[in-house]
Each structure stands twice: as structure tokens, then as C-alpha cells.
Amino acid sequence: MDLTPYVDNLRQELAVAAEAGGDDARALAERLTAPLESAARLTLLNALSAAMGEVTRELAPGSVDVRLRGLDPEFVVTAPPAPEPFREVREPVELPAAPVPPADADDGAMARINFRLPAHLKARAEAAAAAEGLSVNAWLVRAVSVALDGGGRTSTPGRGKESGGRGFTGWVR
Template sequence: MDLTPYVDNLRHELAVAANAGGDDARALAERLTAPLESAARLTLLNALSAAMGEVTRELAPGSVDVRLRGLDPEFVVTAPPAAEPFREVREPLAAPAAPAPPPADADDGAMARINFRLPAHLKARAEDAAAAEGLSVNAWLVRAVSTALDGGERATPPGHGKEPGGRGFTGWVR
């Protein structure tokens, strides 16, 4: 990304402001523009780095890094790791538990939104657990709350469980 147009625009705006102050202010602005160029570039680079830090937090586990190449920043985007390829499982594995079905009279399809605050270490553990089960954090939390309220009962999906000689498959299909 070329920062020159932005630094030139700042130089122009400084000159316009100095014109209002007369000849002495204009002369001072001309003397200050060259030393201020490096400070302006550094300030712009700091702003871009902070912005990419926010983008990286939203993209996690992907990231966006700002690297300096010469005088200009360069953005390096790292995509999140690809999903695991399909694999055959020889032994039946404990399948991720599906939420217990809600009572028929309790599910009217309406959704409610809440703000949920928890310590950073618990948030990280919840994110890891959700990722391990291939769920969003929201879906994982909904399932955890449902399981806790239903007394720990978990439904087992059809075709999974303790069937003798059963074979299972796990993975994602695109």
C-alpha cells in the first residue's frame, strides 16, 4: 500500500492552513513538511497496524499482518486452517452429542438474545471445545445450557452408540 498520496494530502492541507496565517506561517509550514513526512508515515503505519489487529481478532484463527516493505506497508493475510479431510474410522467413536430435544410445548421457534460475560480463560476453553466438535461457540453454548437444564441427558444420533460391529465415518463434505 502506497502511503505517498496520504502524506502528500497532509502536506497540502498544512499548506492551506498556513496560507491563512500569512507569509511567516507559510514559510514555517514549508520548513516543517519535510521533517513531518516520516512522522506522518509512522502514524499512518501505527493506525493500520491497530486496524489489522482488530481485523485479526474478528478473523481468528486467521490473521492479517502489516509488514513494512521499504517505506510502504504490505498486508499479509493468513487464512484459517482448512477443515480436516474425510477419514474413515475403524472403531466407533463417541459422537458429538446432539442437544436433547426440547419439550414439544416449549419450542415456539422464537429466539432471545443475551449478553454473556465470562473470564477470558473460560472463553478460550469454550472456543476450543466448540471448534473440536465442529460447532460455532453460540451453538456449543446453546447445547451446553440445554444439557445442563435437562439434567445432563444427551441424545444419541441414530447410527451411533453401542451397536456391535458398527462402523462410523467422520468428516466434512463440501
């Protein structure tokens, strides 16, 4: 970015203001413009740096840096990294077939919950239930029962209550 037009504009404005003060003021303005050029450039650089600091806060994790190349600033824009699409790395886990508890085996107390699933999971649950000749509700009851009773449970070493509260730290890509 070339600061020369801005510094020249400031010099012209100073000359116009000095014209109103007469010959002495005009002569003083002419003597002051050369030393004020570097101060004006430095002030403009400070203003640009502060502005880019605000832009960087809004762009986080991206950034905008102001670099001085010769007498003029240069802006270096670092865009935030594009989010990678989510990919499921795990292989699907098949739940073991557990017998559906007979209707007279429960204590009769039922609880109702609202359960919201993404559409693709709902379709998979419906297909799995149909393949086993069950209603979606019966299939979900069995899946929850198997998960809670430990059948087919997969655990990750060093995670959860079994690990005594230990956890993993580090970077993941």
C-alpha cells in the same frame, strides 16, 4: 500499500491551513513539512497495525500482518485453515444378537424419552431392526441393554472410569 498519496494530502492540507495565517505561517509550514513526513508515515503505520490487529482478532485463527517493505507497508493475509471433512475412522461394530426379553420379564415400569437421531442413523437403525424382525423401539432397547450390560462393549485403554481418571493429551490431525 503506497503511503505517499496520504502523506502528500497531509502536506497539502497543512499548506492550505498555513495560507490563512499569512506569509510567516506559510514559510513555517514549508519548513515543517519535510521533517513531519517521517512522523506522518510512522503514525499511519501505527494506525494500520492497530487496524490489522482488530481484523486479526475477528479472523482468528487466520491473521493479517503488516510488514514494512522500504517505506511502504505490505499486508500479509494468512487464511484460517479449511476444516477437513469429518471421516469416521473406526470400522462399524456389530452388536451381538441378544435375545429380546420376554414381555413378562420386565417389572412393568416403562419410561418414555425423546431420542433424536440424525436421519442417516435413523435409517440405519430401521434397517437393522427390520433385518432382525424387530420394531425400532425393541431394537433400540436391546442395543441399549447390550451396551449397558457390557456385551459388545468396546473400551479404549487409558480412558474413562476404568483408567482411574487418566486421560490422553497431545495433538491430533
